[in-house]
């Protein structure tokens with residue numbers, strides 16, 4: 228008989244892992260179409276949480292409406308981010324620029340710049356502390372599942388994330404825009420030859436990825452009651468690690484890695500002080516980079 | 532009437548001039564072949580027509596509409612599709628997904644016609660495009676371009692790297708596609724085969740068209756025979 232405590236940690240780890248997965252998908256999708264890391268992705272998560280918070284304090288809507296507003300804010304953030312930090316650098320389409328590292332590094336820096344500006348702006352408006360949240364919006368009421376005690380948040384996070392992953396899968400396999408996103412990831416030049424509007428596809432990729440990141444932000448915010456301007460940094464790092472572990476541009480790889488990461492962290496709190504749990508992710512990152520440079524699941528899988 | 536009409540087209544990559552005043556016409560319903568050795572600018576011409584590269588000077592009109600420097604997706608939407616050099620298929624996606632992507636707004640309605648032209652593809656719809664043989668990939672590339680029901684099909688070296696039997700098959704397909712009313716602009720190093728199916732042909736050298744005319748006449752032109760047909764006039 229397994230100690231219920233471990234089952235509980237497993238369940239908590241899976242829901243934590245799901246939030247990393249939602250974040251990691253944004254990184255992965257964007258890396259797929261553009262081959263660059265979006266450093267502002269953590270701020271999209273923060274924006275999702277703050278959008279929910281503002282809605283709650285302004286007119287106290289039902290939970291689903293809060294979630295929906297957070298997703299809409301994420302979509303808008305993704306759209307603007309692409310316009311501000313990424314598109315301007317795609318003017319340079321000659322061979323030399325496309326191959327140059329300087330071009331890629333400049334989008335990297337422009338997304339980093341956006342992330343700093345967003346965080347500072349939130350600090351000016353809201354202050355850098357944790358924001359007070361009305362109790363009734365928190366999703367941490369205990370739920371008894373057999374011998375295991377969970378929180379409503381664990382179930383909600385798992386459910387919402389699973390639904391979003393299923394929706395994403397459907398979109399990527401069955402819809403025009405999803406096929407276009409995969410086509411641009413697979414062969415950007417080929418995509419232009421078949422008449423795909425690559426600019427529009429890239430914007431849509433940001434919108435989809437950022438919507439999922441914002442969902443993670445509001446869910447985690449309401450679960451832990453911890454909404455503050457710098458909240459996106461640590462999850463951003465974790466999701467980045469999951470993307471690298473998954474092989475940079477594989478969605479299934481990133482999701483599985485994110486779950487492994489979440490469960491490992493949650494189990495590790497049994498043996499380590501919780502402040503050290505973050506070391507787990509860095510440990511995984513180093514092990515991956517040293518022993519599996521093309522990801523835990525090997526290279527050559529489908530991007531996106 | 533010319534379906535495609537190119538006038539004094541100049542294309543440069545940085546300081547390097549690659550096309551230096553190319554003029555070329557594709558009459559409606561015809562097959563036009565562009566011949567020339569490596570690096571003379573054939574692919575650059577094809578890419579500029581499709582809106583992948585930008586032209587510096589000159590004009591291109593398609594069905595009476597200026598298309599030079601229009602975004603590539605707008606040109607495709609007008610009914611000008613290309614099976615490009617290097618195939619550029621989506622190797623991680625299924626054959627069917629490649630075809631559906633080729634169809635764009637037109638929807639997958641063309642699939643049945645494609646299956647009759649390319650029966651090998653019909654058997655491999657669920658297979659990853661990257662796992663097809665070279666010949667099958669070339670057929671997929673052409674089929675993908677046909678999914679939109681284009682009025683003009685550009686083919687950039689469709690026979691490259693294929694065994695002689697497959698080359699014959701591809702050229703036969705090109706003839707059948709034209710018989711269905713699609714005009715064709717084809718770039719080929721296999722000059723003999725290209726001149727056999729083409730109505731008109733042009734020879735490129737160093738970014739210019741140096742010789743153009745009816746394919747039947749070029750076939751007998753000693754300069755062509757010398758440079759591109761291995762010295763024999765008739766093949």
Ligand SMILES: Nc1ncnc2c1ncn2[C@@H]1O[C@H](COP(=O)(O)OP(=O)(O)OP(=O)(O)O)[C@@H](O)[C@H]1O
Pocket residue numbers: 321322323544549567568569570571572573574575576616
């Ligand atoms: N994107 C580019 N950047 C810089 N130079 C280019 C680019 N594309 C083509 N070139 C140069 O333009 C010239 C013509 O190339 P192009 O590919 O058009 O030749 P081609 O006639 O198609 O040759 P091949 O028969 O080998 O396919 C070459 O010297 C090539 O190096």
Ligand SMILES: [Mg+2]
Pocket residue numbers: 573574575616687
């Ligand atoms: Mg070429």
